Amino acid sequence: MATQQKVEEKVDVVIAGAGASGGTFAAVLAKAGKKVVLIDHGPDWQASDLISSDTWGRRIKPAGPPFILEGKQVAPIGYHGGWGVGGAALHWFANVPRLLPNDFKIKSEHNRAHDWPIAYEDVAPWYDKVAHDIGISGDAKAEELWRPAGRDYPMPPMKTFKNGEVWLKGFAANNIRMVPAAVAMNSTDFKGRPACIYDGWCHVGCPIGALANPLVTYLGEARAAGAEVRAWSTVTRVLTDASGKKATGVEYFDRDGEKHIQPASVVICASWAAQNPRLLLNSSTDKHPNGLANSSGLVGKFIMTHITAVTNAMFDDDLEPARGTIGGQFMSYERYSKTAHKGAFGSTLFAVGAAAKVSGLTGIHNSRPDLFGAELATFMKRAVRGYTRYTAACEEQPKIENRVELVSQKDEFGMPLARITHNYDDNEMALWTANLDEGMKIGRATDAKEVWQVRTAMPAIHLMGGTIMGTNAGNSVVNSFGQAHEVPNLYVAGPGIFPTSGASNPTYTLFALSLRAAENLASNWSTIAG
Amino acid sequence: MDALERRVFLKGATMGLLAFTVGGAEILMTPGEARARAVPFRTLNADEAETLQALGETLLPGAREAGVAHFIDQQVSVTPGEALLEARIVNVKPPYINFYRAAIAGIDKAATARSGKRFAALNATEQHDFIDALRQNKIEGWQGPPAGQVYFVLRSDTVDVMYGTMEGYESLGVPYMAHIEPDKRW
Helix, strand or coil, X not given: CCCCEEECCCEEEEEECCCHHHHHHHHHHHHCCCCEEEECCXXXXXXXXXXXXXXXXXXXXXXXXXXXXXXXXXXXXXXXXXXXXXXXXXXXXXXXXXXXXXXXXXXXXXXXXXXXXXXXXXXXXXXXXXXXXXXXXXXXXXXCCCCCCCCCCCECCCCCCHHHHCCHHHHHHCCCCCEECCECECCCCECCECCXXXXXXXXXXXXXXXXXXXXXXXXXXXXXXXXXXXXXXXEEEEEECCXXXXXXXXXXXCCCCCEEEEEEEEEEECCHHHHHHHHXXXXXXXXXXXXXXXXXXXXXEXXXXXXXXXXXXXXXXXXXXXXXXCCCCEXXXXXXXXXCCCCCCCCEEEEECCCCCCCCCCCHHHHCCCCCCHHHHHHXXXXXXXXXXXXXXXXXXXXXXXXXXXXXXXXXXXXXXXXXXXXXXXXXHHHHHHHHHHHXXXXXXXXXXXXXXXXXXXXXXXXXXXXXXXXXXXXXXXXXXCEECCCCCEEEXXXXXXXXXXXXXXXXXXXXXXXXXXXXXXXXXXXXXX | CCHHHHXXXXXXXXXXXXXXXXXXXXXXXXXXXXXXXXXXXXXXXXXXXXXXXXXXXXXXXXXCCCCXXXXXXXXXXXXXXXXXXXXXXXXXXXXXXXXXXXXXXXXXXXXXXXXCCCHHHCCHHHHHHHHHHHHCCCCCCCCCCCHHHHHHHHHHHHHHHHHCCHHHHHHHCCCCCCCCCXXXXX
């Protein structure tokens, strides 16, 4: 590794991570005339690299991420993480349910977890704005069964297919109202991007741009406005001045191992909920001996996920399970109350009708992990026609013991690896079990010939927390804009700033929070950037 | 990657073609073709390949002929960033050959302890019973990566080779529906 370092020309904004949140900040700030550089550790993927194959789709995911995973239910890193420009949102499922008002005040209403320092009403306008920026299909009016009114989505709901429709009878029998799923996919042509062709390959990346990945939305806009993306470059430290109160830039290593210093007026850490704490903890100085912006000791703490309770079913009809999209066709907040299930605390969100391919982690074969040999072959021939499933996403409550911390082992750049410890508790087990029990009732109320579940492990999805927002440096790492309490020109972006998880897929909320924060930064540039 | 290279690459990807070395040159072919042409293994030794083929065949009949050992051998011979293995996304630490070597060694050691023979030498019933015990973490004295993870990863590799391609979908009688259609089948 080279010992020399190259000092780059100072820019207005440097962003570590060119994914969903980094791209959103970059778009707003580049359009505001700021010189923006995004630094990303992986390849500079193009839409034409997104191959319709579960096998080849693994290329856009991390290869040996720098994390050691511990706990009974390890954090979701490998499948959910991103590698390269576009980040995890290059292969996101594009389900865009919102958080609801009850998510923002759990402490006040239930004396559990945390309140957010903002309310639903503070975020709602940004949800609406994002919907019209990136393109969302759905029925906003129908969602008003459970949430305050807002703007209509720019596109009508997506088409539905038998693999989703067959569940409706079961939900109705259990008094669960379903509405068209809100998805960041095009039901019609939108802003020069084509309508979806419903081939079900969304989860390995949509090369036609019908799904709102960063390349065709904010990140694309950022590049068009002049933002520069440096791929194959790994940020290892955020740098601060002698006072410790101002970020001055970042240190990063390029593909050849050369060290660079990128000075900037504003630094944004947008490297996902796992990597942002690792980066801050590795940026300690004499003024920040326990890691940057960590006087609270909360950097890396309160890592959260969602638990999925999946119900599988087999029908005699040909449901064409591989058709449609990886997003839901229908969704429901009917069990979103924190106390919807007796004896278990937390929200549940239903998503119904995702396409199921024959291989890959979400492949049909993994609905029966016990089968192999001739039995598996027989099952597959039947399941490629009659199989379907639905998912209940369950909220995890924040626990300080679930955390990211540095270890002594180091990566190729000399940066310590991080250990992520993650466990569910009895409450999460109860919520998961309640949803599985209800899932059997729902499944049996359909016309399915078989209904089954895999109850051997609690699957964790969606990584959140680790740099939570709050009202001050004593109870949190950042404020509601993601601005570090102790270093005002340092931002953390992404799902890591959520203080609670709700049960809604996090990407829509991270888009909304990032847009809100970026526009606030642009409006208050001279005060914040100094 | 320039536009022409990318187009050729995309066609190969959906067909399940991988780069194998034949006579010092890299040739795109399927793992099944590589097996049929007796392409030498790059990384696995003969015993390891034999065990993998027997494991694959037990996990899904036809996997041996479909080239499951050549698939894994090719994949553990490229950089982790290029690898397409399920191991990549279930938190196996690269280099991936270490996982496979440890898994194969554990399986052969356990098979020998149970039956006095390596896994490939067991009869079909013994192989089935062994895998059934492996998936349930019921191999006495198991030494290697977690047995359940070994089962999961090897089963996924086998499903990839058997079903995860256009030909695999065709064998199941369902359309593949790629965004970019390849111009020939394999």
